[in-house]
Amino acid sequence: MAGVELSNVIKRYGDVQVIHGIDLGIEEGEFCVFVGPSGCGKSTLLRMIAGLEETTGGQITIGDRDVTREDPSQRGVAMVFQTYALYPHMTVAENMGFGLKMNGHPKAEITEKVAEASRILKLDTYLKRKPAALSGGQRQRVAIGRAIVRGPEVFLFDEPLSNLDAELRVEMRVEIARLHKEIGATMIYVTHDQVEAMTMADKIVVLRDGRIEQVGAPLDLYRDPDNRFVAGFIGSPSMNFLTGVVRGGAVEVPALGLTVAPAVTLPSEGSDVIVGLRPEHLVVGAGDALTVDLTEALGGVSYAYLSSATGEKLIVEERGDLRSSEGDRVGLTIEDRRVMLFDPRTEARLR
Ligand code: ADP
Numbered sequence: 167m168a169g170v171e172l173s174n175v176i177k178r179y180g181d182v183q184v185i186h187g188i189d190l191g192i193e194e195g196e197f198c199v200f201v202g203p204s205g206c207g208k209s210t211l212l213r214m215i216a217g218l219e220e221t222t223g224g225q226i227t228i229g230d231r232d233v234t235r236e237d238p239s240q241r242g243v244a245m246v247f248q249t250y251a252l253y254p255h256m257t258v259a260e261n262m263g264f265g266l267k268m269n270g271h272p273k274a275e276i277t278e279k280v281a282e283a284s285r286i287l288k289l290d291t292y293l294k295r296k297p298a299a300l301s302g303g304q305r306q307r308v309a310i311g312r313a314i315v316r317g318p319e320v321f322l323f324d325e326p327l328s329n330l331d332a333e334l335r336v337e338m339r340v341e342i343a344r345l346h347k348e349i350g351a352t353m354i355y356v357t358h359d360q361v362e363a364m365t366m367a368d369k370i371v372v373l374r375d376g377r378i379e380q381v382g383a384p385l386d387l388y389r390d391p392d393n394r395f396v397a398g399f400i401g402s403p404s405m406n407f408l409t410g411v412v413r414g415g416a417v418e419v420p421a422l423g424l425t426v427a428p429a430v431t432l433p434s435e436g437s438d439v440i441v442g443l444r445p446e447h448l449v450v451g452a453g454d455a456l457t458v459d460l461t462e463a464l465g466g467v468s469y470a471y472l473s474s475a476t477g478e479k480l481i482v483e484e485r486g487d488l489r490s491s492e493g494d495r496v497g498l499t500i501e502d503r504r505v506m507l508f509d510p511r512t513e514a515r516l517r
């Protein structure tokens with residue numbers, strides 16, 4: 167096992183810089199998730215740690231070794247990809263042991279390691295099957311098994327669940343979390359799915375355009391985002407953002423016809439602010455500031471899509487049965503302590 171340290175890591179493709187000086191420490195045994203929208207540089211950064219992509223500038227250390235210029239095979243890492251790329255003519259056991267066989271490991275050792283990995287992954291009874299006779303989830307487990315038998319110090323996953331259907335994704339999410347608990351290795355996991363990030367990570371790294379926006383434990387990012395991007399990215403449905411104006415030591419929110427007074431240092435009288443309100447913190451009540459455009463009842467939870475007379479849109483989450491229906495005029499309330507404010511220019515959180 168080993169931790170991973172990135173210092174001022176930069177990646178350029180020709181003239182185009184895509185990773186802009188990343189500083190990040192990942193502890194030994196930690197489950198770290200890189201999350202961010204498509205194209206933000208998650209895969210590039212992971213592939214640089216794996217050694218599959220050359221590092222243009224900065225330093226990558228694994229354990230206490232500087233691996234920046236080392237070959238992938240020397241780094242003590244194993245990577246699991248979105249596409250499992252199993253050999254169709256080989257059995258599960260042969261697929262898992264193939265890397266070790268190519269590296270000339272003795273047969274008895276390979277058998278032992280494959281048996282251990284298949285026990286961890288509950289693949290024991292499938293060892294003689296070919297990939298064609300496996301479900302998508304089982305194939306992905308074989309791909310993970312291939313990584314386990316190599317006994318890496320660091321596991322790297324690049325969106326490994328994206329090809330699975332929703333139900334299997336949830337199941338594999340739990341499996342990978344369990345795997346992490348059982349083998350305790352350092353894991354770095356890339357996803358664009360904030361729910362995966364929230365449920366699996368010890369530590370989330372939110373990336374945007376090749377830069378880190380914020381690093382933190384899942385609930386810390388949810389409760390205490392540093393900026394509008396992180397506030398909007400973490401949480402589902404996303405946080406609502408409305409315009410507000412500072413008046414008399416509080417913030418008027420014209421869309422809601424409300425004044426809110428969160429305990430933050432406000433900018434000067436008359437300044438514009440962005441008001442962030444999570445759908446799950448808004449409460450529908452009497453009033454006529456908003457119109458219900460659409461409702462979705464999912465059973466345990468319902469969503470109401472509202473628009474204001476000022477032309478702003480927002481979503482409200484209601485527990486249990488929906489209290490509002492399409493076409494209703496309603497008002498909204500929220501506790502002051504739930505309200506977040508952001509600077510409209512820098513998008514930084516006001517604290
Ligand atoms: P993500 O995995 O977060 O979706 P990537 O790491 O794949 O994003 O890509 C980050 C950025 O680097 C994107 O703008 C992408 O177009 C660019 N990029 C990735 N690979 C190459 C390449 N081989 N040549 C040029 N640009 C690349």
Ligand code: MG
Nearest residue numbers: 208209210325
């Ligand atoms: Mg990617």
